[in-house]
Amino acid sequence: MKRGTKKNLFKGRQFTAEIILWAVHWYLQFPISYRDLECMLADRGVQVDHTTLFRWVQAYAPEIEKRIRPHLRMTNSSWRVDETYIRVEGKWVYLYRAVDAAGQSIDFLLSCRRHAAAARRFFRKALGQPHTVNPRTITVDKNAAYPTAARNMKRAGELWRFAKLRQVKFLNNIVEQDHRRIKRLVRPELGFKSFATASRTIAGYEAMAMIRKEQVVCAPAGDMGAQRDFIAALFGTAA
Incomplete structure (x- = not known):
């Protein structure tokens, strides 16, 4: 991965790559709404609006799915x-x-x-x-x-x-x-507002599912720390 990739992807963001990936990972992993996630982050001292969280998911969910593919175990026939x-x-x-x-x-x-x-x-x-x-x-x-x-x-x-x-x-x-x-994850937001939004979000849901199913060798299903580190490594950031 080129050294400039991290700067290009997170350039102009008010928050660090670590916080952004942390929030995106949580949203894609659990059945919560953007407003729920806003409250969860506020409880941890991170003040970020739910509309910003939505933009983060739209930007990084499909990128996670794309970057995870080369690291997956081969499926059967x-x-x-x-x-x-x-x-x-x-x-x-x-x-x-x-x-x-x-x-x-x-x-x-x-x-x-x-x-x-x-x-x-x-x-x-x-x-x-x-x-x-x-x-x-x-x-x-x-x-x-x-x-x-x-x-x-x-x-x-x-x-x-x-x-x-x-x-x-x-x-x-x-x-x-x-x-x-998929149904459980979609339910908190009561549907998607556009076809593109749905496709990008579901890409992230599927990426997290692959991790939970242990399709990635270095990210065991029950090890949230290893999963966090793996996602950070995909973007060349320090977890």
């Missing part, structure tokens, strides 16, 4: 894919998510539509991550869009031609249970 619903601008949109057979997070995609094109975009995004492999099996629900997307991708050489698509709903309990974490 059995994918469990499903969609859940997130409220954005007062409307329900689709959140595509995937985990492997061991419950490790693979990727996510927010989409206004639930069709073959969206499924294909999600598969492409997931396949492009450094911690994923071309799946041997992809377990999905009965949504007719998935077979269409898989056929088109195999025809285009984007998906392994021997990959098996299984439309068996009960086998997707792993990813359906994993959706509950």
Whole structure:
């Protein structure tokens, strides 16, 4: 990482990188609102407005998710894919998510539509991550869009031609249970105000989930200090 990265990312901020990353980590880790976090920080002598906390999360949550990817353990080749619903601008949109057979997070995609094109975009995004492999099996629900997307991708050489698509709903309990974490984190804010806001925030939620699932070797799930130090190291800052 270049020495100038830290200055560029935190330039102009009233607070230190340590405090900013500390606050962002807390918000993404626990089901709290920005106003709750404002009170928690005030209790620790840090006076910062909830609107500033919102801007911090929007700026650094997707950056954490991007920087964590190269440090993740490789997922296995059995994918469990499903969609859940997130409220954005007062409307329900689709959140595509995937985990492997061991419950490790693979990727996510927010989409206004639930069709073959969206499924294909999600598969492409997931396949492009450094911690994923071309799946041997992809377990999905009965949504007719998935077979269409898989056929088109195999025809285009984007998906392994021997990959098996299984439309068996009960086998997707792993990813359906994993959706509950996202729902719990979203609930305090009563939905998102924009599509971009939702996507950036969820990127941070997913990054914290990967840490909790011990997908990062140097950040054990139960060691908050190690997690804090790991996030600080991603940005070249001293925790």
